[in-house]
Amino acid sequence: MYTRILVPVDHSDTSQAALQEATRLAGEQHAIVRLIHVIDLAQFAWSANEFLDVPQLQASLKEGGEKLLAERAALLQEKNIQVETELLEIWGGQIARTLVDDAAKWQAHLLVMGTHGYGGLTHMLLGSVAEGVMRHTHIPVLLVKASA
Template identity: 70%
Template sequence: MYQRILVPVDDSDTSAAAVKEATRFACEQRAVIRLVHVIDLAQFAWSANEFLDVPQLQEALRNSGKLLLERHAEALREAGLTPEQELLEAWGGNLAHTIVEDAGKWNAQLIVMGTHGFGGLTHLLLGSVAEGVMRATPVPVLLVRTPAHGGK
């Protein structure tokens, strides 16, 4: 049913759970998985702080993102899959928009992503990339949550 599955990843437990769920789908349906990680290169660029080496920090973000993608890709390879990987760069923009744009260019048929499920004030302050993706994409989205920490 779904032959092209896009999985946005970060360094969270919910992201790892989403990769696990996407792996199950891909193995059952012989699908291709594309892992993407979005970095915002503008997060340090706004600062005129003379103590920050902005290009060095941006390169560190790129390197960290590549390592993260490789770690998730290794888990997929262990399951017998051959994932694609892409580090996406945003400049102070909406991360959800960057994910949706990539899903369209890649012709994704399903987006599988983790969500922290924050509500209330935390959601208001932090927003939700998953919610932004759901609102902006015509592609079906499967959201994966992990149990709340602390057994609650």
């Protein structure tokens, strides 16, 4: 039985599809859902910072992440599902490893996450957070692909 479901969220259609599936499972299992959003604060720190206001960009990332988490949490609360949220900040680290570490620390029973399902050259160039999670976790993972 999955009573602790961790769901990484972002603004993608695949993330939304994963959240819908996690919501369905949580309702059936009377589970608590932990929504997490990862932001990489280093993504602008090394760039042309003489042209950019890096602290303002980083603050904007944090604000956007908190807003996203609040919006997604409200969807679950409307369905009487217990939810908690966490904005995770990294500095150039691997998102997949961050998700795996948080799931283990929180003692998640299941990770539900979206995947684009890219293959071939696109996969080789972009990589896959979902694949990285699958490679490094012992926790069951449910991958959800958004319908085309």
